[in-house]
Structures are given as C-alpha cells and as structure tokens.
Amino acid sequence: MAQLHRFLVSSHEQATTGVFLLRLSGCLAALPGQFVMVSVLPDSIPLSLRERPGEGFKPAAASAGCDPLLRRPLSVHDCRPGELDLLYRVAGRGTALLAGKKPGDTVDVLGPLGREFPLPAGRQAVLAGGGIGVAPLFYLAKSLLAAGREVTCLLGAKEQAGLYREQELAALGAEVRVATDDGSAGLRGPVTGLLREALSRNRGPVYACGPEPMLQATAALCREAGRECFVSLEARMACGVGACLGCVVPVRRAGRDETARTCVEGPVFSAEEVYGCATRPDSENRPSGT
C-alpha cells in the first residue's frame, strides 16, 4: 500500500557529473521496478500546512511549499531493510533542488508506486540499461542474483563517465557488458549492439530501461528473436497514483488501441503492449521527470 513517508537523508553523493545517489533511511517495502514520488522542496519549506486536529491553524505556512508544485517520480534503485536508494540525473529545476539535500535533511516520499518487473520463469535474465535507465535495473539485478538467477547486464551511455554502477553490478555477480557512443568504454555504439550476442547466450527475458529509441530498438530485437521483453517507461506525472490521467501511454491490448496510466498500469509494461501500438507518439513526447 502506497504511503506517505518522511525519510532522513543518510548520504547523498554525486556518482558522476549530474547524477546523484540519494540514500534515505526509512522502511519502504518496494519491489524491483516500482517507483516513488518525492517532494524536492528544501526542508526550510514545509510540504504543506501539516494541519491536523490539535495542531492548530498556521496561516504563515499558507503559501509555502507551492513551487515546484509537483513531486518527482524516481525509480527505486535499491531497497534494503531500513534503507532506500534513489539514483537520479539532474534534468531540471526539481531534480536540481533535490540535489541540494544534505545528510540529516528529510525527504517526503510517496510510495511504493506502480507495477514491478515480472520475475523470469527460468534461471536467466538479460537487463539492458541506457544512461540513467540503469536506476531501476540495479535493484532487479540484485534481487535476481540473490535468488540465484544468472543475470547479464548490458549498460550503455554516451561516454564512459555516463556508465553508472558497472563495478557494483559486476561485484554482485552479474555478467556486465558496456557500450558507449564514443567508444571510450566497451563496444562503440548503442547498447542494443550488445543485445543480439547476449540473447544467444542468455535465454531469459529482457528487462530494459532507457531512452525511447533504445527501448524501441530493444523491443524490435526481442520480437525478432521471439524473446519476452519488459520495458520501464518514464512519463510526465502529476499525481503518481492513477487519479489525474496525466501520464497515459498508448498501448495495444487484445487487438485494441487504448491508453494506460504509466503510474499504476506501469511503469513496467510488456514491450509488445507499448511498441505493438500504432499510435505511438515520437520520442520527444517522453521526457524524463524534471
């Protein structure tokens, strides 16, 4: 059940330029693939009036906590008893504000939200992450490895500095392959360049998260190979709980074109639902949470 939590920042480090690992202390029962909506407001600004019976009326706070107005959706990067990790890229005003949080500050967290990655039936799985798309895959890899599955992780980025969590994933026991656009690490080219070969060795389903062109290419390769594929999508969201209908994505289900709410029917979708759809918007319509 999704709940509102107030978590303490235990550490907050810049993993690489513009990418932060935010470690929160607090209990959240999240599954791999789920996300949270976080308030990016600094601690000096109360999120809301916090008016509850007995607490009295606080008119001074009336206009505080209004800007940025919305929470930011961030995928669960790791979740341990009493600890929650979020890995995010500063992409706009909201995430830039969040980056200012210091150890000892608090973060208002709504979650866990959304659907998790369906677990593979067999012993193997292929995980493909483009850039910050590794964020939800790390927790999935960790869970699968802990359950004794064989995990192949394909990580892609523009350049070596954009590859996150490569060593950690290898240390956990995943087979890690990397690709960079400029060839500064691993294969030169998109991460999907690693996929065909990986599919020949690893018989498991593919779990992908990353930029829209990468997801499309991954879905196409999987379809060609007859391999099951799940994608984790990003969308502009307002409520995160399914009420506002702001984050819909066109999907094809049972031969019918319809829309699905990314927040409650996703963010994990079967690639067939999303990319088997005729009315797919172009990639500029799928920005990340800023």
Place this chain on the structure above:
Amino acid sequence: MAVQPDLTVKIGRLELKNPVMPASGCFGYGEEYARFYDLGRLGAIVVKGTTAQARPGNPAPRVAETPAGLLNAIGLQNPGVEEARLKIRRLAGYGAPVIVNVAGHDTAEYCAVVEALSAETAAAAFEINVSCPNVATGGLSFGTDPQTVARLVGELRKLTAKTLIIKLTPNVTDITEIARAAESAGADALSLINTLLGMAIDTGSRRPLLANVTGGLSGPAVKPVALRLVWQVAGCVGLPVIGMGGICCAGDAVEFLLAGACAVAVGTANFSNPQVCPEIIGGLAAYCREHGFSSVRELVGLARRQEP
C-alpha cells in the same frame, strides 16, 4: 476542552458535514485516494467529468508543470456514464455525498448523462461542466455565452430535482453575466473556477509542452484570480458558491469562505499531498476554534462586511 465547531454547510438540497471536497478531475472516481484516508470524512466527493459515451482523452503529454502551477489537457477521458455509474455506487459507500461532474459535446449529451443518473441514488448532485478548456466542442464553448448557459441549465432543470451546480469558467470577460444567467435558469449553486487557458513551450524542442498545445492552468498560481472571481460572483447572485482554484491549505480555504464561498473544492493540491483534504478539514476546525467561531458558516462572506 474547546467546543468542536460546527462545520456543516448546505448547498442546494445537499447537506454536507464539512465544506471541503476534492475538485472534479483531480480525484478520479475516488478509488485512488481511498488508501490514504477514509473518504467518508470528506464533505462531498466530486468525480471526474462524465460524458454519455466513453472518451479516450487527448494525446500525451497531457500535463506540464509551470511556476506554482500545473497545465493539463486531459481531454475529458472517462469511461462513459454507465461504467461511471458503477464507480459512483462504490464511491457512495464511503458515506460522503457524490457529486457527478457532467460534460458533453452538445446539449443532448449533457441531458443524456443527467437523465441517466437522475434516479441514481448514489449520485447526490450534478456539477455541470460548461467550462472544460481542453475539448473541441462543448465544454468551454458552452460556458462563455450567457444565453447558451441559460438554455442548457433550463433543459437540465426539467430533467432532475437533484441539486444542480453550474461550474463556471474564468475565461470570460464578465463572469457575473454567466452567473446570473445560470441563476435565473434554475441552477441551485455555482462552482468556480475551472482552469485558466494557458500554455508552455519547451525551449529545447521548440514545441509546445502539451500535445494539445493549450491546456488549463491550475494550482496556487491561479488562486488570486479565482478568489477575485468568487468575490465577484458571490456578490451578484443569491446562490451558494463553491470556491476553488489553487487551494493548498486551510488558510487558502478560509480566504475563499471569507470572499463569499459556502464551500471549497481542492484540486491540484491532492497531487502533491494526497492527504490535503482531511488536513484542510482539520485546519478549518482549528481556525474556527482559535478565532471564536462556533460555525464555519459564520465565515462566509465575512470579508465583504468591511467594504466601504
């Protein structure tokens, strides 16, 4: 031990245990928020704009954040009145009166929805959305002309004895003309404001942020405009007014009551704080206690009395 202030208010034939309700479009059919608190604590629940047939809504992106505000162009996505009926019945089980927001592309569609639900006991009242800015026909185009509003309200009045609330758009030159037209045609109450037409452009892609190009602006950014319009409308009609527009806390709600609203609706604030409605209910009670009001009704229009 302080006496608990009386929070009850009346809107037409509706008796509400407190004056706070979630605004249409920001609360779906209630099911998403039932996990956060007992929905029976709400004064009323206003559901998503409901049309005769199911509507798929607009293409994405449908939402864009702006300074202290939110632009949306959802496009009245809803499952149609018959599926909505089932959701409304479930929602009525929580105990708060359910107000059905009604939309349509022409008079016949508004009438069809009201007629379909006029005998539905789970529907306590109708809020007629003549102010949606995000659909090509109906919606806003109905709400900007006093004669059209009067004709529509007249037709609906013949179809139902339930409380008819007309939701007004701020996108007009003189809202008082529309308010008076609705009153004279038999409306029981008015609610305002719906969203203000706006837009935002992505400087990176050099394209509008919303697929629909324009959308409706809500959130704290619109509150001063909404408050002024509530003040104007409450001063020109005898009908109860439900005030809304950017309400985020009890202080905002008190302002709308002081301007002349009998009740308030809370919209966009639900998105950032799912518990905002019960927090505001608690805050209103605290305000009454601390300022010596035995009933929240004593606040209604109080700011007007100091007018010179």
